[in-house]
Amino acid sequence: MKRKMLIAAILAVTLLAACSRTTTPSPTPQQLVSVRLPVGYIPNVQFAPLYVAIEKGYYRDAGLDISIDYSMENDNTVLVATNDIQFAVVSGEQVLLARAQQMPVVYVMAWYQQYPVGIAAKTSSGITSVADLKGKKLGLPGLYGASYIGAIALLDSAGLKESDLTLDSIGFNQVEMLITDNDDAVVVYSANEPVQLRKLGEDIVLFKVSDAIDLVANGLITNEATLAEKPELVRAMVEATLKGITYAADHPEEAFEISKKYVTNLAEADQETQMQVLLESIKHWQADRPGYSEPQAWENMQRILLQMGLLSGEQDLAKAYDNRFIP
Numbered sequence: 001m002k003r004k005m006l007i008a009a010i011l012a013v014t015l016l017a018a019c020s021r022t023t024t025p026s027p028t029p030q031q032l033v034s035v036r037l038p039v040g041y042i043p044n045v046q047f048a049p050l051y052v053a054i055e056k057g058y059y060r061d062a063g064l065d066i067s068i069d070y071s072m073e074n075d076n077t078v079l080v081a082t083n084d085i086q087f088a089v090v091s092g093e094q095v096l097l098a099r100a101q102q103m104p105v106v107y108v109m110a111w112y113q114q115y116p117v118g119i120a121a122k123t124s125s126g127i128t129s130v131a132d133l134k135g136k137k138l139g140l141p142g143l144y145g146a147s148y149i150g151a152i153a154l155l156d157s158a159g160l161k162e163s164d165l166t167l168d169s170i171g172f173n174q175v176e177m178l179i180t181d182n183d184d185a186v187v188v189y190s191a192n193e194p195v196q197l198r199k200l201g202e203d204i205v206l207f208k209v210s211d212a213i214d215l216v217a218n219g220l221i222t223n224e225a226t227l228a229e230k231p232e233l234v235r236a237m238v239e240a241t242l243k244g245i246t247y248a249a250d251h252p253e254e255a256f257e258i259s260k261k262y263v264t265n266l267a268e269a270d271q272e273t274q275m276q277v278l279l280e281s282i283k284h285w286q287a288d289r290p291g292y293s294e295p296q297a298w299e300n301m302q303r304i305l306l307q308m309g310l311l312s313g314e315q316d317l318a319k320a321y322d323n324r325f326i327p
Helices: 002-020 045-055 073-081 092-099 145-157 174-179 193-199 224-229 231-250 252-259 271-285 295-308
Strands: 033-038 064-069 088-090 105-110 117-122 137-140 166-169 185-189 204-208 219-223
Touching (some): 033 088, 073 105, 088 092, 092 105, 092 219, 137 145, 174 193, 231 252, 231 271
Parallel strands (some): 033 064, 137 166
Antiparallel strands (some): 105 219, 117 185
8 A cells, every 4th residue: 555655656746847847839930030041042952951941940949030032142241231131141252342341241150161163174175274274265154253253263373364364254154155165164163063064974174262272152141230239149040050051961862852842943853963963062061160260261362352453451350250159
């Protein structure tokens, strides 16, 4: 009898302890902070980490309701600077160019650890080094943005100047222009067009900017006001995004399937090619410390921009980026 009473007492204490435990409820839609996140390009499998972070609830668990915006990069930087929006994904040069115009934007998380730009040429062209581009015709989207900056940085690494070759503004038609020999070489995103060219049976040589110089690539920016007034919002945004990047890198097949919900016609596209684009993109994200922004990359970026005449004077780099939110 006493044994039964003892067991009953233990069970009662256990049940009371279980009932007294508090759990953190998921935020309701009314409690979530709405964030519009511009990424500067069309829906694409390269944004798989963002799609993963939404679908896996990483943003929601951090108290955020994310909507992805595919508007142009330079407009996004201005909107962040004026605090019309709090975040955007941009390339590092945009931060320095904006700060030179007194725009208080700050880079708070490196997504791409390798600058994702390169120069591709047909193997049959005889071009075996960047130096061989002298006197050649080089196609690129235009004299702006990461492609232009990356191309000049790569040429500089080989001792070439812009005037040493012909730059041909061709929009985003690099694959067609190279295959048809309209250009001797083209500036590409190293995780994208090279995959397409090889899929079409073209034997190419690829010179990657990241093999020559460390530059600040795509990452998350905010503004000084948000940093000062809402640091926990910045921390939540950074940590949830990093979770998406890590999960997508570790589970590429699942990340690809999730992306189909966000990228129109991805399900009908060449699955093998698009999967390879994702796998090549993942190589650009990986680092010993995800999210960390390398000081030397900022020094290198500023030197290239000064050399190109895009900056008229040195910027205070310590104010251009902030690593304190990186786990």
